[in-house]
Amino acid sequence: MSYGKRQENKKWFLKGMRHGVPIGLGYFAVAFTLGITAKNIGMTPLQSAFMSFTMHASAGEFAAMTVIAAGSGYVEMAITQLVINLRYLLMSCALSQKVSEKMWYPHRFFISYYITDEIFGISSTVEGKLNPFYNYGAASVASPGWVLGTFLGALVGNILPDNVASAMNVALYGMFIAIIIPPARKNKVIAVIVLVSMLASGAFTLLADVVPLSSGMRILILTIVIAGIAAFVHPIEESGENTNEG
Amino acid sequence: MKDNFYIYLLVAAGVTYLIRALPMTLIRKNIQNKYIRSFLYYVPYVTLAVMTFPAILSATASVVSAAVGFVTALLIAYFDGNLFKVAMGGCVAVFLVELFL
Secondary structure: OOHHHHHHHHHHHHHHHHHHHHHHHHHHHHHHHHHHHHHHOOOOHHHHHHHHHHHOOHHHHHHHHHHHHHOOOHHHHHHHHHHHHOHHHHHHHHHHOOOOOOOOOOHHHHHHHOOOHHHHHHHOOOOOOOOHHHHHHHHHHHHHHHHHHHHHHHHHOOOOOHHHHHHHOHHHHHHHHHHHHHHHHHOHHHHHHHHHHHHHHHHHHHOOOOOOOOHHHHHHHHHHHHHHHHHHHOOOOOOOOOOOOO | OOOOHHHHHHHHHHHHHHHHHHHHHHOOOOOOOHHHHHHHHHHHHHHHHHHHOOHHHHOOOOHHHHHHHHHHHHHHHHHOOOHHHHHHHHHHHHHHHHHHO
């Protein structure tokens, strides 16, 4: 690896670490709740930390705990995870186009290990192609927040004061907002997409009694429908690297 | 449950990893189709918007503090855009509002 290439990777790794800080803080707060649930169904702190390290998925882990607590079968576990985490399939498709074709192939296996909502959010919207070291930098900060939060939650229960925990819960949503609003300001198509998405999501939440959908399915269906319509109404004309202009 | 916890976890983590890894490892070429490319380009914006709203409104101890945190984050994101400032600004706004509720 050339010196310049190594400097480039280092730069992306550090940038990832910086962007990973608010993610890690938000994860830490959310993971506490997860740890408390784990404790309630009889998992040890180490088991819950291990689960968090191998899965890195909030809704998926909650669902896994429900299946374990109910003593349901392994097939049911597999189906539950498939349904709840299906949105990652779409995120993975999008990221497959965000990395360079020439990227060292094993990076694809490592990046896949840490496709969470938040990491996907920051890595799918970086300028130009995605350098894998950006993911690794973000993961090196965010993952410990998640794993440690679960461990402590299972060990001691919620030690954060209620108002601090309440405030920290907003951190993850704040990040999503920081990712989608600046491009929406520059690009009217994205602005409309963001607005329509929020309104549709709000409508489906209000109609939960009429159209019962889990949040994972709501995200998946709305993404396919809205991004699908947007692609036909306003397809991006150019090809190549410059996908940041609309 | 103690005995088979690790089998449960193996199944759950295995399925989750496969979902995340299959497209990433199988789609090695750049997709040329204009509509699929556009679709995938728009995916993150829809997904993140759907995940944010209305879920953010029930993330804190009260809808009021959450709404203030939401608007604060929107404003900081619009005028500044720095990830850390937006996330922390939202948190601080929620914290301050809840002090007075």
